[in-house]
Amino acid sequence: xxxxxxxxxxxxxxxxxxxxxxxxxxxxxxxxxxxxxxxxxxxxxxxxxxxxxxxxxxxxxxxxxxxxxxxxxxxxxxxxxxxxxxxxxxxxxxxxxxxxxxxxxxxxxxxxxxxxxxxxxxxxxxxxxxxxxxxxxxxxxxxxxxxxxxxxxxxxxxxxxxxxxxxxxxxxxxxxxxxxxxxxxxxxxxxxxxxxxxxxxxxxxxxxxxxxxxxxxxxxxxxxxxxxxxxxxxxxxxxxxxxxxxxxxxxxxxxxxxxxxxxxxxxxxxxxxxxxxxxxxx
Amino acid sequence: xxxxxxxxxxxxxxxxxxxxxxxxxxxxxxxxxxxxxxxxxxxxxxxxxxxxxxxxxxxxxxxxxxxxxxxxxxxxxxxxxxxxxxxxxxxxxxxxxxxxxxxxxxxxxxxxxxxxxxxxxxxxxxxxxxxxxxxxxxxxxxxxxxxxxxxxxxxxxxxxxxxxxxxxxxxxxxxxxxxxxxxxxxxxxxxxxxxxxxxxxxxxxxxxxxxxxxxxxxxxxxxxxxxxxxxxxxxxxxxxxxxxxxxxxxxxxxxxxxxxxxxxxxxxxxxxxxxxxxxxxxxxxxxxxxxxxxxxxxxxxxxxxxxxxxxxxxxxxxxxxxxxxxxxxxxxxxxxxxxxxxxxxxxxxxxxxxxxx
Amino acid sequence: xxxxxxxxxxxxxxxxxxxxxxxxxxxxxxxxxxxxxxxxxxxxxxxxxxxxxxxxxxxxxxxxxxxxxxxxxxxxxxxxxxxxxxxxxxxxxxxxxxxxxxxxxxxxxxxxxxxxxxxxxxxxxxxxxxxxxxxxxxxxxxxxxxxxxxxxxxxxxxxxxxxxxxxxxxxxxxxxxxxxxxxxxxxxxxxxxxxxxxxxxxxxxxxxxxxxxxxxxxxxxxxxxxxxxxxxxxxxxxxxxxxxxxxxxxxxxxxxxxxxxxxxxxxxxxxxxxxxxxxxxxxxxxxxxxx
Numbered sequence: 062x063x064x065x066x067x068x069x070x071x072x073x074x075x076x077x078x079x080x081x082x083x084x085x086x087x088x089x090x091x092x093x094x095x096x097x098x099x100x101x102x103x104x105x106x107x108x109x110x111x112x113x114x115x116x117x118x119x120x121x122x123x124x125x126x127x128x129x130x131x132x133x134x135x136x137x138x139x140x141x142x143x144x145x146x147x148x149x150x151x152x153x154x155x156x157x158x159x160x161x162x163x164x165x166x167x168x169x170x171x172x173x174x175x176x177x178x179x180x181x182x183x184x185x186x187x188x189x190x191x192x193x194x195x196x197x198x199x200x201x202x203x204x205x206x207x208x209x210x211x212x213x214x215x216x217x218x219x220x221x222x223x224x225x226x227x228x229x230x231x232x233x234x235x236x237x238x239x240x241x242x243x244x245x246x247x248x249x250x251x252x253x254x255x256x257x258x259x260x261x262x263x264x265x266x267x268x269x270x271x272x273x274x275x276x277x278x279x280x281x282x283x284x285x286x287x288x289x290x291x292x293x294x295x296x297x298x299x300x301x302x303x304x305x306x307x308x309x310x311x312x313x314x315x316x317x318x319x320x321x322x323x324x325x326x327x328x329x330x331x332x333x334x335x336x337x338x339x340x341x342x343x
Numbered sequence: 344x345x346x347x348x349x350x351x352x353x354x355x356x357x358x359x360x361x362x363x364x365x366x367x368x369x370x371x372x373x374x375x376x377x378x379x380x381x382x383x384x385x386x387x388x389x390x391x392x393x394x395x396x397x398x399x400x401x402x403x404x405x406x407x408x409x410x411x412x413x414x415x416x417x418x419x420x421x422x423x424x425x426x427x428x429x430x431x432x433x434x435x436x437x438x439x440x441x442x443x444x445x446x447x448x449x450x451x452x453x454x455x456x457x458x459x460x461x462x463x464x465x466x467x468x469x470x471x472x473x474x475x476x477x478x479x480x481x482x483x484x485x486x487x488x489x490x491x492x493x494x495x496x497x498x499x500x501x502x503x504x505x506x507x508x509x510x511x512x513x514x515x516x517x518x519x520x521x522x523x524x525x526x527x528x529x530x531x532x533x534x535x536x537x538x539x540x541x542x543x544x545x546x547x548x549x550x551x552x553x554x555x556x557x558x559x560x561x562x563x564x565x566x567x568x569x570x571x572x573x574x575x576x577x578x579x580x581x582x583x584x585x586x587x588x589x590x591x592x593x594x595x596x597x598x599x600x601x602x603x604x605x606x607x608x609x610x611x612x613x614x615x616x617x618x619x620x621x622x623x624x625x626x627x628x629x630x631x632x633x634x635x636x637x638x639x640x641x642x643x644x645x646x647x648x649x650x651x652x653x654x655x656x657x658x659x660x661x662x663x664x665x666x667x668x669x670x671x672x673x674x675x676x677x678x679x680x681x682x683x684x685x686x687x688x689x690x691x692x693x694x695x696x697x698x699x700x
Numbered sequence: 701x702x703x704x705x706x707x708x709x710x711x712x713x714x715x716x717x718x719x720x721x722x723x724x725x726x727x728x729x730x731x732x733x734x735x736x737x738x739x740x741x742x743x744x745x746x747x748x749x750x751x752x753x754x755x756x757x758x759x760x761x762x763x764x765x766x767x768x769x770x771x772x773x774x775x776x777x778x779x780x781x782x783x784x785x786x787x788x789x790x791x792x793x794x795x796x797x798x799x800x801x802x803x804x805x806x807x808x809x810x811x812x813x814x815x816x817x818x819x820x821x822x823x824x825x826x827x828x829x830x831x832x833x834x835x836x837x838x839x840x841x842x843x844x845x846x847x848x849x850x851x852x853x854x855x856x857x858x859x860x861x862x863x864x865x866x867x868x869x870x871x872x873x874x875x876x877x878x879x880x881x882x883x884x885x886x887x888x889x890x891x892x893x894x895x896x897x898x899x900x901x902x903x904x905x906x907x908x909x910x911x912x913x914x915x916x917x918x919x920x921x922x923x924x925x926x927x928x929x930x931x932x933x934x935x936x937x938x939x940x941x942x943x944x945x946x947x948x949x950x951x952x953x954x955x956x957x958x959x960x961x962x963x964x965x966x967x968x969x970x971x972x973x974x975x976x977x978x979x980x981x982x983x984x985x986x987x988x989x990x991x
Contacts, residue, residue, distance in 0.1 A: 091798060094790045095808070098870075101787065102815055105867065108836055109826040166720035173713050184724050190921065190976050192928020194945045195965050198952055199731035202738050202962065205747075222727045225720075242429035245396050248416040249423050250443030251494065254712050260446070264433045276817075283819045285931060286945075290952065299821050306825060306935070310832070318822040325817040333810065 110322055113315035131316040141317070144301035151213055151288075151297055152281040155220035156274050162221065163228030164270060168262075170229065171236040172244075189226035193286030196223045201290040211293035219287040224280055228273040235269035268335060275332045279325060347372040347530050348393060348498055353402035355388050355554075362388040364554035365402070370498070375524055375531045377541040379577070380551035386534045387502060389551070393532065394423045394500050407497050422491040423500040426507065428483050430475040436462065436486050437471035443494040461489040465523065481512045485519070492527055501533040505540060517543055538578045542566065550574050572614055572694045581616045582660045583694070588613075593691065597656035600686060601633035607693045614694045619663040621690035624651060624676060625683040634683040639676050649675055653684060660684065739963035748959050756963035766947070766964070770971075773943040776858060777926035780865040781873070781919045787866070788873035788918065793907075796881035797889070812874045820868060824932045827864040831855040831936065856938035864932045869925050873918035880914025881907070913983050920979040924972050944968055 116126035135141060166185055170178070188196055200219050201211075209215055243265065247257040263270070285299050292300060298317075305314060348370040355363040363385040370376050378386035391397045392404060395416035403412045411419050422443070430439050438445075441458035449457070462468050465485035475483055484504065491499055504520070505513045521544055524531050535541055541548045542562040550558045550565065550573075558570045569575035572583060586595025588607040593600040595615060607613055625634065637653035637660070648665045662684065664675070676682055742751040760766045791812065799805040815823060830836045831854040838854070841847040854860060884907065892902040908915075930945035937943070944964065951961025 091790075091794055095794055098787050098791045099811060101867065102812065102870070105823065105826040105830060106815065106818065108830055109822060112829065162720045162723045165716050166724075169713070169717045169720060173716065175713055175717065181721065181724065184728050185720070187728070190924050191972060192924070192945060192968065194928055194930055194948060195735075195969055196731075198948065198961060198965055199735040200727065201952065202734050202958065203727075203731040206734060218727060222723070225723070240427060240429065242425045242427055243431060245394075245416065246423070246425060246429035246431075246490075247442070247446075249394060249396075249421075250446065250490065251417045252442075252446040253417055254715075256446045260442075261431055265431075279817050283821065285821055286928075289949070299819065302819075302821055302825075303931075306821075306828075310829060314822075314825065315829075318819070318825070321819050321822060325819070326814075329810070329814050329817050 106322060109315055110319040112312055113319040115312050115315075118311065131312045132320075134313055135316050135320075138313075140296070141298075141301060144296045144298045147213055147295050148282050148298040151216050151220060152278045154217045155224060155281045156277045158217065158221040159224045159228050159277050160270065160274055163225050163273070164232055164266075166225065167229045167232035167236055171233055172241075185229050186226045188223045189230065193223060193284070194290075197287040197290035200287070204291070211291055213292065213295050213297075215291045215293070216288050216297065219291040220281045220284055223284070223287050224277045227277055227280065231269050231273040231276070232266060235266045239265055271335045272332055275328055275335075279328055345372055346370065347374075347407055348532065349405040350389070350393070351403045351405070353389065353392060353399045353404065355385070355392060355397060356400045361554050363392070363399075366551075366554070366556055367402075368549060368556065368559070370530060370532060372530055373528055375521075375533070375544060375546045377533045377535060377545040377548045378551055379535060379538060379541040379548050381536055381577070384551040385554035386536075386551045388554075390423075390500050390502055390532065390534045393498070394421055395419045420497040421500055422494055422496040422498075423502060424484075424487045424491050424504050426503040428475075428487040428507075430483055430486055430490070432475055434475075435471070436467070436473050436475065436478070439475065439486060440490045440493055443490065447494070457493055458489075461493040462486070464492070464526070465489045465519075480508050481516060484508065484516060488520075488523065492523075492529065496529070498530045498532060501531060503535055504533065506535070506537070513540070520544060542578070550577060566618075567690075567692070569616075569692060570695055572616070575616055575692065575694055580619050580661055581692075582619065582622075583614055583616045584658060585612055586615050587611065596635060596658055598635050599633065600635070600691070601688050602691050603689055606691065616692045616694055617686050617690050619650060619661040620665075622660075622662045622684055622686040624653070624662055624664060625685055627681045627683055629683060631683075631685075633688070634685045637682050637684050639678050639680045639682060642675060642678060644675075651676065653682065655684065735962050735965060738959055739966050741959040741962075743957040743959050747956070756960045759960065760963055760967060769942060769944050769947055770967075772858075772940075773927055773945075774971075776861055776865070776943065777923045779862045780869065780926040781922040783862060783866045784870045784873040784922050785915065785919060788870055788877055789911075789915070792874050792878040792881055792914075795878055796884070797886065809874075809878065812871050816871045821931060823868050824864050824935050827860065827867065828855065828935050831860050831863075855936055856941070858937070858941055860936040860938075861932055861941050864936050865926045865929060868932070869922045872921040872925060876917035876921065877911060877914040880911045880917075884910045916979050916982050920975055924975060927972060928968065 113131055114127045114129070116128045116130070166181075169175070170182055170185075175181075196219065200215070200222070204211065204215055239262070243261050244257055247261040252260065282297075283299055284297075285303060288297050288300055296304070298321075302314060302317060305311075346369045348368075350366060350368040353363055353366045353368075354361070366385075366389060368389075378389060380386045388397060392399050393406070395411065395414060395418070399412060403410055405411070407420055430436075431442065434442065437455065437458050440461050441454040444454040444457055445451075459468060459471060462471060465488050467482060467485050467489065470478065470482065470486075475486065478486065484507075487504075501520075505516050508516060517540060520531075533541075533544065542565075545562060548560065548562055548565050549556055552573055558565060558574045560568075565574060565578050569578060569581070572581075575581040575583070584595050586593050586600075587610055588594075588602060589609060591602060591604045593602045593606070593615065607615075624637075627636070635655045637655045639651060640654050640659065641652035643650040643652070646666075648663050651662045651664060653660050653662060666674075738748065739756055740752045740754070741748045742753060742755065791808075795805055795808055799808065828835075832838070833850045833852050833855070835855070838847065838850040842850065888910075889902055889906060892906050927943075928945050930943065930949050933941045933943045933946050945968070948961050948964045948968065951957045951964065955961075
């Protein structure tokens with residue numbers, strides 16, 4: 062609301078001939094618009110973290126006092142710790158798997174021509190826009206039909222499939238910017254296909270592979286719609302939180318949330334550092 | 344002098360587009376051959392087929408006596424310098440140069456030694472540990488050269504090797520290239536669209552147009568005896584005009600010119616031409632047999648020479664005059680002057696031209 | 701091209717291609733196909749029996765409750781996309797044209813993208829704590845005296861869902877719009893100013909049309925993601941807030957009617973694919989016009 066009101070003088074100032082007030086008014090308007098978006102994005106996260114330190118069980122303002130009790134409770138929660146372990150297992154395996162499939166898929170889409178390429182591209186990229194629930198239930202039916210027991214492994218297959226599009230788009234975008242002459246030069250200098258891939262191609266798309274891997278890991282760690290349908294008795298962390306949440310709100314969830322936020326922040330910083338292209342790398 | 348590379352009736356089609364159309368070519372060992380033509384004429388495709396990056400639709404490629412038509416680049420005894428050099432950005436200069444040896448299974452110590460030696464050959468022995476992005480354009484070019492010759496290929500391919508350099512550097516690198524070729528005694532096949540580069544460096548120039556070879560000869564043959572208006576127009580500047588030969592007289596430009604007898608078939612309308620430096624400008628007073636009356640319309644001053652544009656019977660002709668110390672720029676005619684043009688009779692070229700034939 | 705490929709090329713292709721091809725056939729093509737097949741089956745204890753009948757589809761198209769859910773889902777997804785666009789466009793515009801320092805630009809861009817890395821579930825959950833009866837908003841309004849007792853109007857309704865989903869999916873709106881705006885050469889906008897166009901005319905005639913592919917891409921992304929969501933309706937939606945994905949999930953859970961659920965999922969798939977195709981067409985049309 063405030064952003065709207067103050068942008069009115071900014072617009073009238075445009076018509077005036079003096080430049081200074083116009084700049085001042087415009088930057089105030091912009092400041093408020095940007096501030097609103099940032100507040101919208103970060104106040105809820107701040108709230109999430111803040112209430113994990115609340116002494117009271119209820120999540121109401123003002124907070125009664127600060128405590129680390131909820132974190133202590135977490136440390137003793139065996140179900141939760143098991144869920145975290147499961148999530149790490151699932152996220153690690155599905156990330157490795159999706160990279161092993163996604164990188165060759167991106168290579169094939171960029172470097173090769175083969176019959177059915179456009180259908181292949183459509184199929185691979187489909188999950189990026191497709192609601193996770195469709196991937197979830199279609200794989201559920203498949204596993205049911207072939208008689209797989211649902212387990213963390215079926216979740217891994219589901220995640221790897223759903224995340225394939227993420228890896229393929231990121232790596233493909235990098236490959237497109239990579240001059241083909243590098244690979245040609247390598248072949249010209251006597252390297253075979255594998256040597257070229259590991260000595261020339263991979264080092265040059267490294268940042269995108271790492272970036273895609275980190276993103277896949279986070280998304281898998283966080284995934285619900287596919288996990289919801291494909292998991293057996295084991296819970297991943299989001300599934301555990303989900304079931305706790307439906308029983309009621311407690312600052313314990315906030316404490317888990319705060320830890321996840323911290324973990325995500327580390328991953329973001331890591332990915333920004335790793336994905337920054339080295340100087341000279343085109 | 345044996346043939347090191349032989350192309351037999353090579354064609355390359357890209358879908359419906361014909362990139363190279365039935366080209367045959369032999370390159371002798373130690374020769375410096377240049378494929379010259381405008382972009383899209385198929386010269387790069389031809390080079391890439393020798394390198395193994397494209398497979399011919401028809402025909403065969405023989406290198407050093409072996410049919411390599413269907414062999415991948417890594418199985419061919421040739422190396423290439425790419426237009427963008429394609430130096431691996433994540434490797435040091437030394438690693439780049441040693442790459443071909445390393446993947447070939449040469450021992451680590453030997454790789455370093457030979458890479459260093461190759462870098463020294465191109466004058467970059469001290470940049471072994473530098474990264475490609477720290478080098479200048481000319482230095483990168485030399486690293487690419489060192490990398491390509493370190494494996495001692497039978498043939499070195501160069502794809503527009505100098506086009507990424509600015510004009511001054513390009514000339515210096517031309518000298519360097521020529522020197523390097525003499526030193527290592529390798530066969531060079533170069534692709535370029537720059538005719539001065541082609542004339543300066545090559546033992547033989549192959550001019551291409553629309554996927555076909557239009558003329559194949561030494562630089563001076565191409566310059567003095569271009570076979571067509573296309574070649575004449577592509578290499579240097581040429582004054583072209585139509586005319587008919589009767590005995591030792593060429594009827595052209597509304598005038599009569601003296602030519603050697605039997606220059607062209609009697610009475611046929613053909614395209615003739617001469618190079619701008621093969622004619623002289625005389626004062627109007629010395630009109631003689633076979634000179635052409637002309638009016639000066641433009642003068643372009645180039646320092647050591649000047650190009651004088653004149654009009655003869657409505658057709659513009661370019662004539663170059665060198666300016667030596669003795670004859671200063673002040674010796675040039677003025678715009679609007681009436682002059683006489685004398686063309687050296689034996690420098691008049693007859694051009695096979697489908698349109699005029 | 702493919703005809704001229706030699707043996708070695710084909711072998712290399714095969715090696716690169718076979719793992720992803722095998723995977724996509726096994727875990728993408730096969731499940732989607734089975735989903736289609738299943739939608740024609742009949743539900744029968746313990747799960748379903750093979751059949752070929754249109755009963756599931758007939759039920760979907762004749763029982764008005766499904767149409768209602770679909771319309772509601774579309775309405776909410778549309779509102780989410782609209783709200784996200786209103787917030788995202790000025791932000792992306794500011795980033796592309798008003799920020800001069802590359803460092804600041806990267807920081808502000810990352811500020812929008814970063815929340816994607818934070819658990820989706822927790823981001824939705826935090827709105828439950830903010831909007832709830834005992835939540836932050838109520839406590840705040842009571843402590844300032846605007847409300848005398850906690851109100852339950854904030855949570856468990858469609859507005860809460862729109863706000864939550866906008867919050868969750870807004871990065872998908874900012875990213876493509878920024879990418880589109882970034883490609884517009886600033887001198888194009890300056891040139892328009894030189895030609896005597898006012899700021900608003902320039903914006904309407906140059907900036908918005910050039911940003912259109914990004915806007916469409918962002919709208920498509922946000923709409924499709926919201927359309928298929930089944931978490932936030934349960935967390936912050938009320939009794940009138942169930943979306944199509946919840947109905948599908950129910951068929952695979954308590955209602956135990958997998959064939960009907962499959963048919964519903966296919967209806968959803970067709971709608972989503974239709975929107976994606978339309979947006980693709982639009983983008984290609986725009987490219988053709990530009991070139």
